[in-house]
C-alpha cells in the first residue's frame with residue numbers, strides 16, 4: 450500500500466476513533482489525494498501549529514492560492530468548532546526544521562513540561578511529510594484556544610497515537626512548530642510539554658468535547674472491528690467480568706473482549722459475530738435468577754408495652770359577675786353576656802349574680818353560638834345566683850355537685866361541680882362572698898373558707914366575686930396579677946381565681962385576659978387557659 454493510501458486509512462480510523470470518544474470531525478473534499486508536491490511519506494509523528502494571523506478559512510488551508518509554491522498547508526485544520534481533515538499526503542506546514550529536536554521527539558524524549566529550544570534549520574530536513582500537521586486557529590486571545598479547541602487538538606493527537614500504535618512512554622510523538630524552527634517562536638503559544646502531558650492523560654482516560662456525555666452501554670453497536678473504546682466499552686467489560694470473564698479493563702474493545710463476547714453469544718444461542726447489539730446486551734444485563742432462600746421466620750417480637758403517656762387536658766375558663774341584682778336584666782342583655790363568653794372561647798364559666806331566667810337565656814344563646822350543648826350547675830335551693838356553666842362537648846359531668854350557702858337574701862354562696870375533661874377529673878367552683886353590707890371581714894373570710902372546704906382530692910378551681918380587696922385563702926393559690934376587676938366605685942379588685950393541684954394531677958393556668966363586658970356590668974371579667982397534667986405512671 451502506498452504511503453498516501455496508508456495515511457488515508459489512518460485518517461478513516463482516526464475519524465472513527467474520535468467519533469468513539471464523542472468528537473465529530475469532517476473530511477474536506479479531496480482529502481484522500483490532496484498532498485503537496487513532495488512524495489508522500491507515512492506519518493510517524495504529529496506537529497501542532499497555530500494560525501499566527503488569527504482564524505483562517507479551511508478552503509485557504511487546502512488551497513493557499515496566493516502562495517503558489519505551497520499546495521496544502523496542513524493535514525487537519527481545527528477551527529473554533531470543527532476538526533477537518535484536508536490531506537492524506539504531505540502538507541507544507543513545517544518547512545525546513547531542526548532535525549535534532551525532531552529526533553528527540555521521535556525517540557519519545559521530548560519534555561513533558563516546557564518547550565524544546567530548536568537549533569538552526571537543517572538545510573535538508575523538513576517535517577512536512579513525516580509529521581501529520583495540525584493547524585489550529587489562533588483566536589488571537591490569551592489563551593489562544595478555548596476548552597473545546599484545546600480538547601480537539603489533544604483528542605486528535607491521541608487518536609493518531611492510538612490508531613498508529615505510537616507509544617506515549619516516556620513521551621508522545623507530539624512536537625510544536627516553535628520547537629522545530631527558530632523561525633516560528635510562539636507557534637503555538639501553548640506550553641508544548643503540557644500539550645504532550647495532556648495527550649498522555651487523555652489516552653489514560655479519554656473524554657469527549659466539553660459538556661458532551663460519554664457513551665452509555667447500548668447507545669451504539671460495539672465491536673473489535675469498530676476499533677471501539679470509551680465509557681460504554683468500560684461498562685461492557687465490567688458486565689462481561691460480572692458474568693465470570695477475566696478481562697483487563699482498559700476501555701478498549703480488543704481481541705480478548707472480542708473472544709469473550711463470541712463465547713457468550715455461543716453459550717446463549719445467539720448469532721456469533723462479536724458485535725454487541727441489543728440481543729447480546731439483553732443476555733449480558735439479565736439479572737441472575739435470585740437464589741430464593743426461605744427466610745427462617747422471625748420470632749414475632751412481643752407487643753411493645755406502650756409507654757404510658759402523661760395525660761393532659763386544656764380548657765378555657767371565664768369568671769363573670771353577671772349583675773343580676775341591679776344590672777340590665779333584659780333578654781337582650783343576657784344574650785349579650787353569653788355572646789361575650791362565646792367570643793372569648795370560654796368552655797366553662799364561673800358566674801355570679803345570675804338569675805334562673807338569665808341562665809336559661811345564656812345557655813340558649815351559647816348553644817346557638819357554639820353549636821354545642823351547654824349545661825348549668827346551680828343550687829337546687831338557696832343561693833341560686835351562683836352557677837357554673839359548661840360546654841357538654843368538652844366536659845362530662847355526672848357526679849354530684851357540692852354547695853355552700855351563705856344565707857343572704859341575695860343568694861350568696863359557693864357551688865362545686867366535679868367534671869371530667871380529656872379523661873382527667875377537675876372540681877370547678879364558683880363563689881360569691883357576702884358583701885360588706887351584710888358581713889364583716891371575718892364573715893367574709895369564713896365564706897371563703899367554707900367555699901375552700903368544698904374541695905375534694907381532684908384538682909380544684911375556685912373562682913368568683915370575693916367582695917374583698919385582694920382576698921387570700923388558706924391552702925389555695927391566687928392566680929394571676931389581680932387585674933382591676935373593680936366595682937363601680939373602683940374600690941376593689943373583686944373577681945379572682947384560686948387553684949390547688951390534685952393529688953395526682955397538676956393544674957396550671959395561663960393567658961390571663963381581662964374582658965370588659967361594657968355597659969352590661971360594672972365588674973370586669975377574667976379569662977384563663979387551664980392546663981391539667983397527670984404524669985405517666987409505669
Ligand SMILES: [Zn+2]
Nearest residue numbers: 498499626636
Ligand atoms: Zn507553524
